[in-house]
């Protein structure tokens with residue numbers, strides 16, 4: 001206020017002159033992959049955007065193609081440059097840089113960033129028009145590509161099918177074919193879930209207005225093989241949200257958990273499978289000793305972890321998360337900490353259960369093309385049996401897959417249902433055998449029919 005305006009601008013110019021390197025009329029912006037602990041959206045956008053800008057002068061490219069993606073992915077390699085022009089006059093150069101640092105005990109950390117260089121005088125234009133343009137372009141490109149990703153994390157190894165390297169999560173494309181159309185479940189429930197999801201994504205302003213974090217929590221429960229993991233994949237495919245599969249057993253401290261959570265992106269689904277037994281060592285989970293899960297000290301520990309985890313996530317997301325969905329799955333709702341079931345904790349409890357007639361019809365249509373107007377002679381019998389037997393959609397699907405010939409497949413299903421019925425008559429009291437249950441116990445990763453390099457045998 002004390003200095004007249006022309007003077008101010010003079011001083012500014014003088015300072016500028018003194019401090020700007022004499023020869024450089026250029027300015028370089030550094031776009032780091034991470035900003036603090038969260039991902040830098042400008043970086044992510046640049047990565048996507050630059051794929052469309054690779055020109056004749058680029059000498060090294062990274063190429064990749066994921067199994068079900070149509071396109072071959074191309075990205076610039078370390079130290080490569082890409083040029084761009086904006087608004088006719090502004091010439092820009094992007095350079096991708098990746099530096100590896102050796103840390104303590106053999107850990108390596110990598111810093112990845114872009115350098116964006118242009119004439120100094122365009123500074124304002126670049127910041128206020130060009131970068132927003134890059135962000136918007138990237139969004140449009142991503143929407144076009146529509147490959148949903150599955151992120152899994154592991155401490156020491158990283159695996160990327162793709163150009164996007166992420167320091168906390170390894171990613172593969174989520175290639176699970178499950179959609180709401182292929183889900184065998186009660187049509188009413190399906191509709192309800194779809195509407196809930198729709199409402200959720202529509203309600204940005206609402207969440208803002210009431211001052212709540214824009215997130216939604218689902219608890220999926222039911223016996224193994226009833227479609228919990230499939231439903232998650234269906235949700236992801238429907239919303240085009242990425243999936244983060246959080247294995248609590250691989251997390252050893254709060255600060256690490258925080259880091260891991262902060263490195264997830266918006267518009268994503270955070271999945272914690274089998275929360276009733278997530279404290280059990282992963283390696284042992286497939287053993288048959290399912291019966292004595294709850295030794296006191298252990299269940300205490302898991303309780304603290306889960307409730308604490310929820311509070312933690314709530315806090316975190318209310319400050320830096322948008323369009324987040326969190327999904328817990330369990331086979332045993334009764335074993336959960338009541339604190340988790342309290343109203344307001346999980347927005348929706350979804351019970352996935354044994355196959356019903358409606359479910360069977362969907363499966364028969366998907367697997368054998370059987371519709372209402374070309375019913376098979378065995379359908380009547382099967383529907384009768386299904387209503388009176390506890391058979392999971394997974395078991396039904398397995399039978400239907402055994403042959404292309406509807407006669408053979410459906411006869412197989414009849415046999416299965418009959419033997420199940422006889423079995424359950426024999427031992428009225430017994431639960432479905434543990435062995436059978438365990439067969440499906442691999443969570444969403446198994447659904448992908450892939451083996452991640454770090455997954456235990």
Ligand SMILES: Nc1ncnc2c1ncn2[C@@H]1O[C@H](COP(=O)(O)OP(=O)(O)OP(=O)(O)O)[C@@H](O)[C@H]1O
Nearest residue numbers: 182183184224225226227228229230393394440441
């Ligand atoms: N409701 C369903 N609709 C269609 N297919 C299903 C359904 N439930 C199960 N399946 C089939 O069975 C397979 C296993 O199901 P899924 O892994 O989704 O079960 P889950 O409930 O997650 O089991 P778990 O509790 O063992 O994790 C799926 O790949 C799918 O082919």
Ligand SMILES: [Mg+2]
Nearest residue numbers: 228229443444
């Ligand atoms: Mg599952």
